[in-house]
Amino acid sequence: MNIPVLLYHKIVNDNEKADDNFSISVSTFKNQIEYLKNKNYVTISLNELLNFLFSKIKLPKKCIIITFDDSYKNILTIAKPILDNVGFKATVFVVSKSIGLYNFWDNPDEQRKVPCLDKNELLSLIKSGWDIGSHSLTHAHLLKITEDKIIKEIYGSKFDLEQTLKTDIVSFAYPFGEYNNKIREFVIKAGYKLGFSIISPALTVTGDPILIRRILIKKSDSFEDFKRKISFWYLLYRGVMKK
Template sequence: MNLPVLMYHRIQLEPDKCSDLAVTVKAFQAQMAWLKKQGYQTITLARLSGSCRDKTLLPARPLIITFDDAYVSVFEWARPILAAVGFTATVFVVSRAVGRYNFWDDGQNLPRLTCLGISELRNLADAGWEIGSHGTEHLNMTDLSGEQLRRETADSKQELEKKLEQPVEVFAYPFGSWNEPARLAVQSAGYGAACAISPGTSSVTADLLALRRVYVKPTDSLWDFRRKVSPWYLSYRAWKKR
C-alpha cells in the first residue's frame, strides 16, 4: 500500500538557509491547507499497523505526518496549524532529551534547540497525537552493538512509557539509518511500526518496520510538495526501489 508518510523536523517563522530540516510556517501552512482541500485525513502509525494486521479499513485518503526530534517548534507552530485543519501527527522523542535540547548535535556547529517537555508531550497526546520513540540518545543504529541496540529501542520505550503513562508503540530510526540487527531490535522491543526514510521496499508499507517517508525539504515549492505526495509518485518511488 502507498500513502504519504511525511517527515518534518523543525517548523519556524524565518527560513534557515543553513538547514535542510527547517520548514517555514508559511510553507507548512500552505502544505496542510492543500492536503485538507484534497480530502486527506490523518491517521496514526499504530492505526496503520493495526489495519495492515487486522485488515481494518482506513479513510479514503489516509495521511501520516511525522516530526523527528520533538522540538518545541512543533508545539509552538505546527500544533495550531494542524488543529485548524483537524489534523494530528506523530512526534518522535529522544527519551533522554525530554525537556532538554539536541545534545546529539553538540560539537557540530549547529544551533541548540529546545526539546519538548513532558507536560507538552502529554498535551499533544491528549489532543490525539501519537508519541513515538527516537531512541534514548539519537545514535546511528547501524554502528551499535546488540546491547546498545537494546538500550536504544527497549529502554527508550520503557522510559517514555513511564513518563507519559501510556504505551509507546512506534519508532523512528535516528538519521533514518537502519540495518537488519536494528530492525530486529525494534521488533524485539515490541514496536508495531518504525519509520526509516528511503528503504528499498516495494511499497511504502511493504515493511512496517522500515516505512518509507516523504522528506519535505525547506526548498520544496508547493508544486514540488504536491508531486512528492501524489499517488503516482509514491508508486514510482516504490517501483524504482524494486
C-alpha cells in the first residue's frame, strides 16, 4: 500500500507577493484540497499511520497525509479553515526554537520575516486533532554540522517540544530533507517512530518508516502537476527512480 504524503510550507493570500517557490496561494491551495475531497480522499493522522505500520490496523482505502514544515502562522490563519471546511486534518513540523518567533534560519530581512506559530496556537492545533512533529531545534543543515550538534538538533527539539506542548513527539522531519545513515540512526535512537524527508530509498510509505518520502508542493506546480503528483503512478515512479 502506498499513501501520498504532501509537503506544504506557507499558504499566502492571493495578492501577497512571495518570491519563493514554497508559498502557495490560498486559491491554489483551496483548489487542491477541494480536488482531494471530491476524489474521496480522507486525511489520516500520524497515529493512524503508526497503527497501520506497526499493528496492521487497517486504513481507509483512499487516504492521504498532509504535512506542513516550518510551522508558519499562516497554516493556522489561512490553511486550517480550508481544511476544516472539508473535515481534513494535518501535521505541522515545528522548529522548536522558532515557537512564537519567525523563520530565523533563512536570515530574512524585515520584509521576509514570516511569523511562526506560538505555544498556544500549537496547543490549539493539537486540541483540534492535528499532529505536531519535530523539525529540529534550529532548522540546521544536519549534513553540515558536527555529531554533537546533530544530536542536539534531534534530541533537543524532541525534549523542548514535549516539555512545551506536554505531548509525545514521535515524528521528525529532516530540515531541507537532508539525512544520511548516521542521522537516520540518531533519529531512531532519540525515540522517533516516523521520519519524513523528500527523497527516500524506500519504495513506498511502508518501506522505511524513518525515511518516508513526501511530495513537495511548489508554487510553480500547475493543477495538472498536482493531480499527477498524487497519482498512484507518480508515487510508483518516484519510488522506482528513488527521487
